[in-house]
Amino acid sequence: xxxxxxxxxxxxxxxxxxxxxxxxxxxxxxxxxxxxxxxxxxxxxxxxxxxxxxxxxxxxxxxxxxxxxxxxxxxxxxxxxxxxxxxxxxxxxxxxxxxxxxxxxxxxxxxxxxxxxxxxxxxxxxxxxxxxxxxxxxxxxxxxxxxxxxxxxxxxxxxxxxxxxxxxxxxxxxxxxxxxxxxxxxxxxxxxxxxxxxxxxxxxxxxxxxxxxxxxxxxxxxxxxxxxxxxxxxxxxxxxxxxxxxxxxxxxxxxxxxxxxxxxxxxxxxxxxxxxxxxxxxxxxxxxxxxxxxxxxxxxxxxxxxxxx
Amino acid sequence: xxxxxxxxxxxxxxxxxxxxxxxxxxxxxxxxxxxxxxxxxxxxxxxxxxxxxxxxxxxxxxxxxxxxxxxxxxxxxxxxxxxxxxxxxxxxxxxxxxxxxxxxxxxxxxxxxxxxxxxxxxxxxxxxxxxxxxxxxxxxxxxxxxxxxxxxxxxxxxxxxxxxxxxxxxxxxxxxxxxxxxxxxxxxxxxxxxxxxxxxxxxxxxxxxxxxxxxxxxxxxxxxxxxxxxxxxxxxxxxxxxxxxxxxxxxxxxxxxxxxxxxxxxxxxxxxxxxxxxxxxxxxxxxxxxxxxxxxxxxxxxxxxxxxxxxxxxxxxxxxxxxxxxxxxxxxxxxxxxxx
Amino acid sequence: xxxxxxxxxxxxxxxxxxxxxxxxxxxxxxxxxxxxxxxxxxxxxxxxxxxxxxxxxxxxxxxxxxxxxxxxxxxxxxxxxxxxxxxxxxxxxxxxxxxxxxxxxxxxxxxxxxxxxxxxxxxxxxxxxxxxxxxxxxxxxxxxxxxxxxxxxxxxxxxxxxxxxxxxxxxxxxxxxxxxxxxxxxxxxxxxxxxxxxxxxxxxxxxxxxxxxxxxxxxxxxxxxxxxxxxxxxxxxxxxxxxxxxxxxxxxxxxxxxxxxxxxxxxxxxxxxxxxxxxxxxxxxxxxxxxxxxxxxxxxxxxxxxxxxxxxxxxxxxxxxxxxxxxxxxxxxxxxxxx
Numbered sequence: 007x008x009x010x011x012x013x014x015x016x017x018x019x020x021x022x023x024x025x026x027x028x029x030x031x032x033x034x035x036x037x038x039x040x041x042x043x044x045x046x047x048x049x050x051x052x053x054x055x056x057x058x059x060x061x062x063x064x065x066x067x068x069x070x071x072x073x074x075x076x077x078x079x080x081x082x083x084x085x086x087x088x089x090x091x092x093x094x095x096x097x098x099x100x101x102x103x104x105x106x107x108x109x110x111x112x113x114x115x116x117x118x119x120x121x122x123x124x125x126x127x128x129x130x131x132x133x134x135x136x137x138x139x140x141x142x143x144x145x146x147x148x149x150x151x152x153x154x155x156x157x158x159x160x161x162x163x164x165x166x167x168x169x170x171x172x173x174x175x176x177x178x179x180x181x182x183x184x185x186x187x188x189x190x191x192x193x194x195x196x197x198x199x200x201x202x203x204x205x206x207x208x209x210x211x212x213x214x215x216x217x218x219x220x221x222x223x224x225x226x227x228x229x230x231x232x233x234x235x236x237x238x239x240x241x242x243x244x245x246x247x248x249x250x251x252x253x254x255x256x257x258x259x260x261x262x263x264x265x266x267x268x269x270x271x272x273x274x275x276x277x278x279x280x281x282x283x284x285x286x287x288x289x290x291x292x293x294x295x296x297x298x299x300x301x302x303x304x305x306x307x308x309x310x311x312x313x314x315x
Numbered sequence: 316x317x318x319x320x321x322x323x324x325x326x327x328x329x330x331x332x333x334x335x336x337x338x339x340x341x342x343x344x345x346x347x348x349x350x351x352x353x354x355x356x357x358x359x360x361x362x363x364x365x366x367x368x369x370x371x372x373x374x375x376x377x378x379x380x381x382x383x384x385x386x387x388x389x390x391x392x393x394x395x396x397x398x399x400x401x402x403x404x405x406x407x408x409x410x411x412x413x414x415x416x417x418x419x420x421x422x423x424x425x426x427x428x429x430x431x432x433x434x435x436x437x438x439x440x441x442x443x444x445x446x447x448x449x450x451x452x453x454x455x456x457x458x459x460x461x462x463x464x465x466x467x468x469x470x471x472x473x474x475x476x477x478x479x480x481x482x483x484x485x486x487x488x489x490x491x492x493x494x495x496x497x498x499x500x501x502x503x504x505x506x507x508x509x510x511x512x513x514x515x516x517x518x519x520x521x522x523x524x525x526x527x528x529x530x531x532x533x534x535x536x537x538x539x540x541x542x543x544x545x546x547x548x549x550x551x552x553x554x555x556x557x558x559x560x561x562x563x564x565x566x567x568x569x570x571x572x573x574x575x576x577x578x579x580x581x582x583x584x585x586x587x588x589x590x591x592x593x594x595x596x597x598x599x600x601x602x603x604x605x606x607x608x609x610x611x612x613x614x615x616x617x618x619x620x621x622x623x624x625x626x627x628x629x630x631x632x633x634x635x636x637x638x639x640x641x642x643x644x645x646x647x648x649x650x651x652x653x654x655x
Numbered sequence: 656x657x658x659x660x661x662x663x664x665x666x667x668x669x670x671x672x673x674x675x676x677x678x679x680x681x682x683x684x685x686x687x688x689x690x691x692x693x694x695x696x697x698x699x700x701x702x703x704x705x706x707x708x709x710x711x712x713x714x715x716x717x718x719x720x721x722x723x724x725x726x727x728x729x730x731x732x733x734x735x736x737x738x739x740x741x742x743x744x745x746x747x748x749x750x751x752x753x754x755x756x757x758x759x760x761x762x763x764x765x766x767x768x769x770x771x772x773x774x775x776x777x778x779x780x781x782x783x784x785x786x787x788x789x790x791x792x793x794x795x796x797x798x799x800x801x802x803x804x805x806x807x808x809x810x811x812x813x814x815x816x817x818x819x820x821x822x823x824x825x826x827x828x829x830x831x832x833x834x835x836x837x838x839x840x841x842x843x844x845x846x847x848x849x850x851x852x853x854x855x856x857x858x859x860x861x862x863x864x865x866x867x868x869x870x871x872x873x874x875x876x877x878x879x880x881x882x883x884x885x886x887x888x889x890x891x892x893x894x895x896x897x898x899x900x901x902x903x904x905x906x907x908x909x910x911x912x913x914x915x916x917x918x919x920x921x922x923x924x925x926x927x928x929x930x931x932x933x934x935x936x937x938x939x940x941x942x943x944x945x946x947x948x949x950x951x952x953x954x955x956x957x958x959x960x961x962x963x964x965x966x967x968x969x970x971x972x973x974x975x976x977x978x979x980x981x982x983x984x985x986x987x988x989x990x991x992x993x994x
């Protein structure tokens with residue numbers, strides 16, 4: 007297990023190094039530096055500033071310095087505001103982004119699990135068909151389309167909930183719900199298939215032949231075992247949530263990382279684009295690693311096999 | 316013995332001439348794998364509705380723009396922001412296609428639009444015919460999606476196939492490369508790629524393909540690896556079949572199901588990502604528009620002119636759902652084991 | 656001897672898309688205390704369905720008991736409520752399944768899986784149940800039971816897993832143990848060990864066993880009485896000796912003839928031609944008529960009744976009728992040369 011984790015951490019660092027390298031050389035290819043667009047600066051002032059931030063050094067030296075800074079978690083400066091770091095922007099946006107993402111994940115997983123379990127237990131009933139039709143819709147319809155429609159009908163037309171902004175708990179509902187639709191659908195479908203498969207296994211029959219009540223068998227044997235593989239879709243789901251958050255935050259004007267990121271793209275604020283890209287890469291790579299390790303810990307079949315090797 | 320004995324006459328106790336082969340007769344005609352799969356697909360209502368909707372939308376996106384006399388970017392500010400109006404359906408109130416906006420003003424009268432001019436999907440902020448733009452946008456979205464799926468298919472099948480078929484060190488090296496690539500989130504790659512290349516149909520397609528083929532290659536590799544060790548392939552090899560014959564007669568036909576299923580799911584994925592890029596400002600640039608770009612523009616004025624977003628959004632939803640339904644149906648028909 | 660379990664004219668059907676499959680059509684037998692009865696037949700003969708009906712573990716909504724009674728110590732299980740069944744399953748009647756690889760929950764330690772039944776039926780505390788689990792593992796011959804009790808199924812070999820399954824089944828000292836093809840999925844050498852273990856445990860605990868199998872070798876090893884099933888019905892019952900040495904039903908002859916024998920040097924194994932009857936539209940007469948080399952016209956249209964051959968031996972075949980021609984079993988069906 008330890009060897010496996012070490013190997014995975016190294017692979018993760020390699021991936022991050024590749025992404026960082028690509029981002030660095032892209033930044034060099036693209037026009038503009040933090041100071042070139044400030045016309046008030048004289049040539050000598052600009053030179054002094056470039057000198058201060060090491061922009062006059064040869065590219066390989068800059069690359070090494072860049073990697074050194076990255077290793078310390080320093081993502082550089084934004085073009086948009088004087089002297090503000092990308093780090094501080096990410097830290098500022100982190101709160102709302104993480105809140106919405108977490109609420110969506112929690113709500114989506116819970117509702118999805120219940121829906122999937124009920125659909126499996128009432129296999130081939132109207133509940134089952136209804137849940138699966140909903141799931142296809144949830145998987146197929148992009149969260150931003152859903153968000154737009156919710157915003158229009160619930161926010162604008164019915165005026166039940168605030169249309170946008172981030173001023174209190176009631177502002178969370180629409181964005182978190184829009185984001186969670188995909189989660190609900192994915193989890194529900196996955197859980198249903200998994201449950202149906204396990205309900206048909208011999209060990210469920212064996213458990214029932216011991217005289218344990220049907221509900222106890224379903225909870226202790228079936229639901230428990232069905233939930234283990236759910237961990238494997240947490241990674242792709244986290245990526246989908248991050249992707250969705252870029253647009254959802256924009257639609258609902260939530261001051262999160264995603265909103266800043268989209269704004270930076272439209273303003274050509276390259277350091278923020280690159281910094282946030284790196285941050286997202288880091289986040290995704292770490293989430294996938296954690297999910298894989300978690301799966302190994304929770305599933306005894308893998309846990310022991312991994313422990314022996 | 317029971318009362319039935321009385322009815323039995325001794326002559327019944329003679330050996331009967333029964334055809335023992337009769338019990339082994341097979342009553343159903345035998346179907347080839349593809350015939351059987353097609354029969355199963357046809358039975359799947361969702362998949363058939365999906366297939367029908369996809370064909371309908373494709374055909375419509377090709378012919379619909381020519382039903383209007385306006386072009387994709389014919390601007391006329393005099394007729395900007397007209398709500399949809401379809402002659403004949405005006406009286407049907409709930410459809411909202413009577414040319415009256417959300418405040419109850421008949422915009423066609425107010426802007427003095429000639430009586431014979433009707434915009435079925437309304438017009439946008441620059442007075443362009445939304446009907447033409449929506450269907451042209453559908454065309455572009457579909458074009459990008461199909462192009463991306465085709466390139467994914469070619470690259471993925473070639474890479475996965477070569478890797479699995481030749482195996483050994485080549486496979487090892489090729490899989491190490493894939494492992495590193497898989498680690499890089501596709502969201503990041505796509506965004507970076509578009510920033511350097513500037514958004515356009517080709518660059519968006521390339522950005523989608525640059526990460527998309529990996530999934531296909533992994534599925535093809537896994538399929539061929541498992542097929543390679545199956546008895547029928549070994550038997551064919553033992554009988555001296557050439558590599559070419561093995562690939563064309565045994566490996567590819569048996570991988571085809573998985574390839575078709577994967578491609579069917581690639582298309583809605585590509586439509587989604589294209590729309591997503593439009594939303595974050597990296598999509599198709601005006602005056603060209605894709606479904607995603609139209610929805611993204613429409614959302615900006617959703618409160619006043621809902622028709623701008625509703626139509627492209629509905630078409631996109633129908634497309635996405637249809638492709639998913641068709642994909643699910645194909646998966647159930649071609650490879651029930653892949654369910655999940 | 657005391658009647659423990661009695662099946663009386665049991666009919667079980669499955670509702671499928673194509674129609675009603677009549678899997679069991681009027682099965683009756685009795686099981687006495689401490690005795691072992693083997694139910695033999697090919698796949699699809701209804702033997703597994705019969706055993707699952709006794710446990711009332713037929714697939715929900717699809718499979719159902721249509722007619723007949725399953726009397727266990729005087730109580731009709733066919734009409735028992737789910738709650739009553741829960742008290743009987745595991746405690747009074749328990750079951751072993753065919754494939755030990757799939758009949759244990761892969762994510763639960765075997766100790767917990769044994770303890771489940773104990774805690775439910777015998778109200779044991781956790782530590783008592785664990786102690787009993789260790790004893791049970793010792794009883795079924797698992798080395799180091801103190802350590803292995805906390806291990807997961809995948810850490811056990813196939814034979815060891817079947818021992819665990821037996822331990823689970825015997826945990827609450829049931830009166831009846833239904834073993835559904837308990838050795839089919841195992842290696843031949845392991846098969847013998849498991850059969851020895853089962854016979855051993857039967858001697859120790861006095862549990863009655865219903866052994867379901869298609870393997871006559873297993874029957875000779877373990878059972879005292881045999882019921883031969885075909886097409887959802889019992890075609891012949893008798894003691895092991897009667898079935899092996901004085902078989903009366905042509906299907907039993909076929910089964911015996913298709914069993915490999917050491918002394919038959921060059922003879923091929925005999926197969927029974929044809930396939931089992933379609934239970935969606937079962938034949939009106941004898942289910943075996945279509946494949947029977949001795950079939951008479953009467954067999955096609957009329958269902959034969961069970962005829963007493965001796966006090967313990969019954970067969971349902973028109974050949975036993977006095978009007979039928981005298982037919983001798985084929986040479987291949989004769990076990991050990993005795994006729």
